[in-house]
Amino acid sequence: MGVIKIENLVRDYGGGKGIFGISFQVKQGEAFGFLGPNGAGKTTTIRHLMGFLKPKSGKCTIDGLDCWSERDKVQARLGYIPGEISFFDDMSGTDFLRFTAEYRKIGTQSRMEELLERFELDPKSKIKKMSKGMKQKLGIVAAFMHDPDILILDEPTSGLDPLMQSRFVNLVAEEKERGKTVLMSSHMFEEVERTCDRIGIIRKGRMIAVDSAAALRERHTRSYMVTLEDEAAAKAFAADFGGVCNGEKVTVTTKQSLEEIFMSYYGGDSNE
Numbered sequence: 001m002g003v004i005k006i007e008n009l010v011r012d013y014g015g016g017k018g019i020f021g022i023s024f025q026v027k028q029g030e031a032f033g034f035l036g037p038n039g040a041g042k043t044t045t046i047r048h049l050m051g052f053l054k055p056k057s058g059k060c061t062i063d064g065l066d067c068w069s070e071r072d073k074v075q076a077r078l079g080y081i082p083g084e085i086s087f088f089d090d091m092s093g094t095d096f097l098r099f100t101a102e103y104r105k106i107g108t109q110s111r112m113e114e115l116l117e118r119f120e121l122d123p124k125s126k127i128k129k130m131s132k133g134m135k136q137k138l139g140i141v142a143a144f145m146h147d148p149d150i151l152i153l154d155e156p157t158s159g160l161d162p163l164m165q166s167r168f169v170n171l172v173a174e175e176k177e178r179g180k181t182v183l184m185s186s187h188m189f190e191e192v193e194r195t196c197d198r199i200g201i202i203r204k205g206r207m208i209a210v211d212s213a214a215a216l217r218e219r220h221t222r223s224y225m226v227t228l229e230d231e232a233a234a235k236a237f238a239a240d241f242g243g244v245c246n247g248e249k250v251t252v253t254t255k256q257s258l259e260e261i262f263m264s265y266y267g268g269d270s271n272e
């Protein structure tokens with residue numbers, strides 16, 4: 001059964017912008033990657049899940065709770081990293097985490113210290129003096145420190161360097177092992193491939209594919225048949241390129257990477 005359920009969600013901003021009948025589910029203990037180019041509708045979908053936007057039509061629920069009419073309860077249960085982290089600039093990181101802990105009613109037994117260490121963040125400075133990466137780390141600590149069962153992460157690694165990205169991927173993998181449900185939007189194919197059980201691809205406000213990375217790759221295999229001069233040349237060619245020999249003919253099958261699949265869906269077409 002889906003912990004996160006989105007059914008036929010519509011928000012029409014006019015001019016072909018918005019989301020137009022988005023449906024998908026994320027099961028308990030599953031990590032779902034939400035991929036799509038700039039302006040495809042990922043943040044709009046996620047903002048409905050958080051109860052920041054009221055659906056024009058359609059519905060979303062989290063653990064059976066309506067994301068709009070029961071948004072207080074929904075928000076209390078989640079860990080959330082917004083697409084654009086805009087904190088109270090005058091606060092220090094420490095104040096912000098204290099404020100979040102009070103709002104969440106969590107005590108000192110929270111995972112805050114462990115997460116600060118893990119992401120090598122000293123939260124003492126004013127948020128307005130923090131780099132983009134530091135703010136992102138602060139957002140990660142705030143989203144994970146109360147150990148929520150459901151995580152909604154809108155481009156969680158934007159601004160992180162590769163080492164920190166990798167630590168984040170490991171954190172998500174561990175949380176998934178612990179049975180957490182994760183919805184994560186991203187532009188990073190590799191992190192989605194490494195962490196997510198299933199992937200949804202959104203284009204111009206519509207879901208154009210939902211499947212596991214393996215199944216997406218399976219559907220995007222390409223076979224080439226090459227005819228060589230003779231059987232010996234064919235055997236040598238097959239050995240070099242991992243092909244299957246049939247007389248002087250060799251069939252080579254290649255699986256596309258997730259990035260190639262993504263590009264083939266978009267085909268260089270702009271999303272304007």
Ligand SMILES: Nc1ncnc2c1ncn2[C@@H]1O[C@H](COP(=O)(O)OP(=O)(O)OP(=O)(O)O)[C@@H](O)[C@H]1O
Nearest residue numbers: 013017018036037038039040041042043044045083
């Ligand atoms: N309040 C709004 N009024 C009008 N148009 C909007 C509004 N919010 C979003 N849009 C438009 O809706 C589309 C979807 O935007 P959204 O932020 O959901 O995309 P996204 O997939 O999260 O993109 P990105 O990867 O750039 O963060 C965009 O064309 C955007 O300009």
